[in-house]
Amino acid sequence: MGRLIYLMNVSLDGFVETPEHSLDWTIVDDELHSWFNDRERETEVDLYGRRLWEVMTAYWPTGETNPASTEPMREFARIWNATQKVVFSTELESVGHGARLARGDVGEELAKLREEFSGDMEVGGPTLAAQFIERGLVDVYRLVVHPVILGAGTPFFPPLASPISLRHTESRTFASGVMYLGYKAVR
Secondary structure, X not given: OOOEEEEEEEEOOOEEEOOOOOOOOOOOOHHHHHHHHHHHXXXXXXXXXXXXXXXXXXXXXXXXXXXXXXXXXXXXXXXXXHOEXXXXXXOOXXXXXOEEEEOOOHHHHHHHHHHHOOOEEEEEOHHXXXXXXXXXXXXXXXXXXXXOOOOOOEEOOOOOOOOOOEEEEEEEEOOOOOEEEEEEEOO
C-alpha cells in the first residue's frame, strides 16, 4: 500500500500562504523545481482541496507551452498532467484536466483510493491535509521551508488534540537557502 504524503512550501514560522492567500514569498528556482519534479514523478495520485486545485489548474495544464516557463517548469507540467488527480470538494460541480471529484468522508475516500492505487498519494492544500492529519492518516510529512517569516497566514499544521510522533528521515539545503525536511509518522 502506498503512503499518504503531505508536501508543501512553508515559511519558517509555519505558514503555507499569507493572510491574502499569496505565495509570492516562495523561492522556487530551477534547482528546487527539479526537486519538486522528482517528487511528482514518484507520486501515483495527487489529492487536492478546492483552493489548491484552482491554483494548480490556473497554470499547469498549459505550463508546457507557456513561453514564461523554464525547462524544469515545462517538465513539471508534463509530469503533473500525466498524474492521476482527485479533488476533494463539496463546492465544485465538476473538475477537468484528468481529475475526478471526491465528495465523501476523507477517511472513507482514502480507503477507497488505497484499494484502487498501490503507489504513493500526495495531499496538497492545508485544509484538506488537516482532515487527514487530525485522523492520523498522513504517513510522511515533507516540509519545504523557505527563509522568510510571514507572521500570519494559513498554517501548515492544524491545531491538534494530541501530539503526533515523527521520525526524521531526510533533509536537504538548496542553494537559495530553502531547506527540505522529511519526517515519517511513528505509529
